[in-house]
């Protein structure tokens with residue numbers, strides 16, 4: 504099984520890599536980015552390609568789409584093992600730190616999206632915010648496969664709920680309350696999931712979003728960030744993922 508993991512920045516990518524064997528990862532250049540290939544010990548054909556895709560949904564979508572296209576153009580099979588060493592991905596995971604809505608998603612906890620929603624893709628009107636779907640365009644939500652969300656939540660202990668993708672980090676109690684009013688199931692916000700999911704949908708690849716909560720969603724308070732704790736939680740989660748992915752049937756969405 505080939506899994507692409509798209510983080511925003513290098514420290515998140517390295518936190519994911521830390522879950523795997525200490526040997527140096529193989530590196531592959533793709534247009535605009537580099538993939539690091541790692542594999543869990545004794546994982547059989549489970550391989551993760553790690554990508555630091557950039558901050559925000561546009562960068563995330565562009566880099567993820569480049570990785571999908573590069574993989575599709577470069578399908579190869581190891582002649583000795585008959586394993587696919589490249590070619591289309593079976594799954595993409597948008598992963599990193601994020602803001603947690605309080606009190607449901609405390610700092611240091613994990614949130615796994617059962618819904619990836621673009622929270623600010625739409626228009627302001629006299630009656631308030633209107634999502635693009637109500638204007639007759641595109642999509643604002645992507646849903647990861649339910650059976651996989653259940654399996655991954657069970658092995659990682661992640662809470663499941665909506666993860667919002669925002670272009671602007673929430674910085675006030677008023678904005679946090681407004682987001683929760685519009686999205687009562689929201690547990691976390693981050694800036695890349697919807698971009699990764701748009702690329703995944705275009706390429707027919709299932710998507711997950713896993714966030715380790717580094718800060719509360721609300722008034723801006725840099726001193727309250729716990730980025731180290733969140734990165735450690737991300738490493739711990741990826742260390743537990745293999746059994747859930749290996750037992751998942753991609754046809755069972």
Ligand SMILES: O=C(O)c1cccc(C(=O)CC[C@H]2O[C@@H](n3cnc4c(=O)[nH]cnc43)[C@H](O)[C@@H]2O)c1
Nearest residue numbers: 511558600601602672673692693694695718720723
């Ligand atoms: O300047 C601030 O007050 C501030 C507060 C929290 C996060 C930031 C970032 O620039 C981080 C962006 C980066 O990390 C993810 N992230 C982490 N926490 C949040 C959040 O509360 N809301 C949205 N995104 C968050 C995000 O996915 C980016 O990759 C700045």
